Structure formats: C-alpha cells, structure tokens
Amino acid sequence: QVQLQESGPGLVKPSQTLSLTCTVSGGSISSGSYYWSWIRQPAGKGLEWIGRIYTSGSTNYNPSLKSRVTISVDTSKNQFSLKLSSVTAADTAVYYCARDDYDSSGNWFDPWGQGTLVTVSS
Amino acid sequence: DIQMTQSPSSLSASVGDRVTITCRASQSISSYLNWYQQKPGKAPKLLIYAASSLQSGVPSRFSGSGSGTDFTLTISSLQPEDFATYYCQQSYSTPFITFGQGTRLEIK
Numbered sequence: 001q002v003q004l005q006e007s008g009p010g011l012v013k014p015s016q017t018l019s020l021t022c023t024v025s026g027g028s029i030s031s032g033s034y035y036w037s038w039i040r041q042p043a044g045k046g047l048e049w050i051g052r053i054y055t056s057g058s059t060n061y062n063p064s065l066k067s068r069v070t071i072s073v074d075t076s077k078n079q080f081s082l083k084l085s086s087v088t089a090a091d092t093a094v095y096y097c098a099r100d101d102y103d104s105s106g107n108w109f110d111p112w113g114q115g116t117l118v119t120v121s122s
Numbered sequence: 123d124i125q126m127t128q129s130p131s132s133l134s135a136s137v138g139d140r141v142t143i144t145c146r147a148s149q150s151i152s153s154y155l156n157w158y159q160q161k162p163g164k165a166p167k168l169l170i171y172a173a174s175s176l177q178s179g180v181p182s183r184f185s186g187s188g189s190g191t192d193f194t195l196t197i198s199s200l201q202p203e204d205f206a207t208y209y210c211q212q213s214y215s216t217p218f219i220t221f222g223q224g225t226r227l228e229i230k
Contacts, residue, residue, distance in 0.1 A: 035217075047166065047209060047221040060217035096165055105172035106154035106213035112165035 002027040004097050004113035012091075012120050018084040022097030022113055029078045030055045035100035037109060038071060038082045040093040048093075052100050053080055087120045094118075124148055124215050128208075128222035134230040139200045143225045145193045145210035154214040157186055157195045160224075161206045169208075170195065205229050 008020035022036070029036065037052040051061035053071045061069045065084070073080040084091060094117050098109035125148035135141050145155065153173040158166035168177045170186035173193060183198040197204055210222040 046223045047211075049219045049221070052217060062218065098165075102213075102216070105175070106156070107216045107219060108156040108168055108171040108211070108213065109158075109166070110168040110177065112167070115165050 002099060002111060004099065004111060006095060006097050006113045006116040008116060008118070010117055010119060012087055012118060013122050014088055014120055015086055018082070018087050018091060018095075018118055018120070020082045020095055020097075020116065020118070022080050022082075024078045024080075024099075028075075029073065029080065030075050033102075035060075035102070035107075036073065036080045037098050037100040039096045039098055039109065039112075040091075041096070041115075042090075042093040050082065050084075050095075089120050092118065092120045123218070124151060124212050124220055126210055126212055126220055126222040128210055128225045130225060131223065132226040132228060134228045135200055136230045137200050137202055141197045141200055141227065143195045143208050143227075145188075145195070145222050147191045147193075147212055147214075150190045151212045151214035153189045154212055154216075155186075155188065155193045156211045156213065157184075158209045158211065159204075159206045160209065166209060200227075202229075 003025045005023045012018045035052040038050040051071050053059045053073050068085045070083040094115040096115045098112040127146045129144045155173045157170040160166040174186045185196045207224045207226045209224050
C-alpha cells in the first residue's frame with residue numbers, strides 16, 4: 001500500500017523559506033490519476049489545505065498562501081516538495097503530505113504522511 | 123470561500139453511546155463532503171467520503187448522511203478507540219478545499 005513520509009528542517013528562521021519533501025513509497029507517484037497535496041495544522045487548531053500538484057506539474061494553491069507557496073514534483077525520485085517563503089511565527093505548524101484522490105463524488109485525502117512539525121523561530 | 127461549521131465543538135460520551143456530529147456548509151455543496159478522524163499526535167484518517175460512502179477498512183459503526191448544506195457523522199456504538207477529534211471537509215469548491223474546525227469527542 002502507498003505510504004507517504006515528510007522530511008525537512010524542523011526549525012526555520014523568520015523571513016526564510018520553509019522547504020519540505022514528501023517521499024511516496026509502495027507505489028509510483030505517477031500511477032493512477034491522483035493529485036498530491038500539502039496540508040498544515042497549527043498546534044491545537046484545525047486543518048488548512050496549502051496546495052496540490054498533479055504529476056504533469058499542474059498546481060493549485062490556497063489563495064491565502066498563493067503568493068508564498070511553490071509545490072513541485074520529482075517523479076524520478078517519487079517525491080513532491082513544498083516551499084513556503086517569507087515565513088513568520090504564524091507558519092509554525094505540523095505539515096502533512098497526502099494523496100488527493102478524486103472521482104465524480106469529489107476529492108478526499110488518503111493516505112496521509114505522519115506529519116512533521118516545523119517551528120518558525122529565530 | 124465555503125465555510126464549514128461543525129457542532130458541537132466538543133462532546134462527552136460513554137462507551138456504547140450513539141453519537142452524532144453535525145457539519146453545516148455556508149452554501150450547498152451537494153454530497154461533496156468527507157469525514158476524518160484524528161487521534162492525538164497522528165495524521166487524520168479518512169472515514170467517510172462523498173457524504174455517505176464508508177472508506178475501506180473503516181468499521182461499520184461509522185456512517186455519514188446528508189446533502190446540500192447539512193451533514194451528519196454517526197457512530198452507532200462508541201468504542202474506546204473512537205475517542206478522537208473529527209473533521210469534515212468539503213470538496214465542492216475543489217481545488218479550494220476547506221475543513222470544519224473539528225469536534226473533539228471525549229470520554230464521559
């Protein structure tokens with residue numbers, strides 16, 4: 001079965017760029033018709049969808065973050081990545097990657113990575 | 123943005139109870155509604171998609187219903203492992219997906 005694993009620095013300084021990678025195992029990131037999404041969750045709060053990528057490279061971003069977000073894919077490594085620029089303390093959160101499945105009934109996230117905590121602090 | 127509002131925000135119940143959690147959309151979203159369960163320190167887990175379809179491997183005590191703006195997640199007989207936080211998620215406005223604020227289900 002497909003599994004996802006986030007990796008990247010756990011501490012980022014204010015104004016710098018947060019960079020995370022999600023490695024997909026147990027299947028090819030290019031197989032099937034899936035998007036691949038990033039979602040975040042500040043401590044004790046709810047879930048916020050950040051953006052997604054299709055293996056063709058097509059992307060969609062949350063309008064509230066669009067100016068600072070870049071999502072890319074490397075099919076040769078079975079990975080997709082998130083870059084969030086000009087971070088502030090408000091970007092401190094657990095970041096999840098997830099497979100974005102869809103059909104005529106809508107979109108849903110399954111499976112998810114375990115999540116990685118990113119703290120923005122000097 | 124489509125706003126998703128869950129009620130209650132928290133709920134206390136006992137093992138064996140029947141529990142219902144409600145999710146209301148700020149506009150009609152047809153049946154484009156999913157439910158997730160999240161335990162502390164873990165990633166969310168998909169329970170229900172398309173308002174009422176049970177994800178493979180999810181116990182049948184979980185069920186979902188509704189369409190339009192009002193949706194419910196029902197747990198027919200609470201088990202100890204069901205105490206968690208539950209989130210609804212709309213995909214009507216895909217790709218601009220939004221989640222509810224969550225409902226924390228606690229042991230009474």
